[in-house]
Amino acid sequence: GAVVSQHPSxxxxxxxxxxKIECRSLDFQxxxxxxxxxxxxxxxxxxxxxxxxxxxxxxxxxxxxxxxxNHASLTLSTLTVTSAHPEDSSFYICSASPVxxxxxxxxxxxxxxx
Amino acid sequence: xxxxxxxxxxxxxxxxxISILNCDYTNSMFDYFLWYKKYPAEGPxxxxxxxxxxxxxxxxxxTVFLNKSAxxxxxxxxxxxxxxxxxYFCAASFYNQGGKLIFGQGTExxxxx
Numbered sequence: 001g002a003v004v005s006q007h008p009s010x011x012x013x014x015x016x017x018x019x020k021i022e023c024r025s026l027d028f029q030x031x032x033x034x035x036x037x038x039x040x041x042x043x044x045x046x047x048x049x050x051x052x053x054x055x056x057x058x059x060x061x062x063x064x065x066x067x068x069x070n071h072a073s074l075t076l077s078t079l080t081v082t083s084a085h086p087e088d089s090s091f092y093i094c095s096a097s098p099v100x101x102x103x104x105x106x107x108x109x110x111x112x113x114x
Numbered sequence: 115x116x117x118x119x120x121x122x123x124x125x126x127x128x129x130x131x132i133s134i135l136n137c138d139y140t141n142s143m144f145d146y147f148l149w150y151k152k153y154p155a156e157g158p159x160x161x162x163x164x165x166x167x168x169x170x171x172x173x174x175x176x177t178v179f180l181n182k183s184a185x186x187x188x189x190x191x192x193x194x195x196x197x198x199x200x201x202y203f204c205a206a207s208f209y210n211q212g213g214k215l216i217f218g219q220g221t222e223x224x225x226x227x
Contacts, residue, residue, distance in 0.1 A: 043116075045217070091155070093157050093158075095215075104160075107156050
């Protein structure tokens with residue numbers, strides 16, 4: 001149980017285009033989903049927290065207009081990287097939380113912006 | 115400002131011996147700590163956690179120790195196995211912030227046969 005999927009697992013796009021990443025909780029309902037970014041050899045950095053049906057809460061320094069988060073249902077959250085640039089290339093990981101203090105992580109999405 | 119720090123980027127241990135991974139934090143308001151294991155190009159998987167009201171939690175080969183006065187926690191793996199080779203992240207959270215996790219930089223553990 002407690003499986004979280006992400007799609008796509010990797011994506012390559014041209015600079016200036018937008019990319020959407022999906023995060024799904026497959027066998028549980030997640031009231032809260034989190035989006036993280038990890039650069040090589042670095043920590044997972046929380047980007048934003050999203051609760052179903054409400055606006056996401058972004059961490060300091062994360063541009064909400066660039067990283068659009070939608071949490072339309074209890075099993076799906078999407079992260080859209082708008083007008084992607086090479087510096088946005090990173091490993092994006094979501095997690096889903098059925099209850100406080102428990103997070104199940106997705107396998108991650110490798111984004112490469114050319 | 116790195117609130118959770120893992121100062122050792124890597125650790126190499128012989129199979130069968132003990133692995134000790136360390137983590138320091140700066141914010142005394144953290145009240146819940148977790149350890150995750152991560153393989154390359156995969157998401158982290160939960161290993162073990164500890165509440166700030168405890169100083170030790172054990173689960174099989176994994177034990178986490180918390181020293182609140184020193185703002186330090188450690189993960190002990192004994193005996194270490196080659197399959198334990200991965201990157202280990204410690205994370206901390208505040209109870210009243212809805213489960214938001216602050217991660218350390220990770221320590222890459224290599225267990226040699």
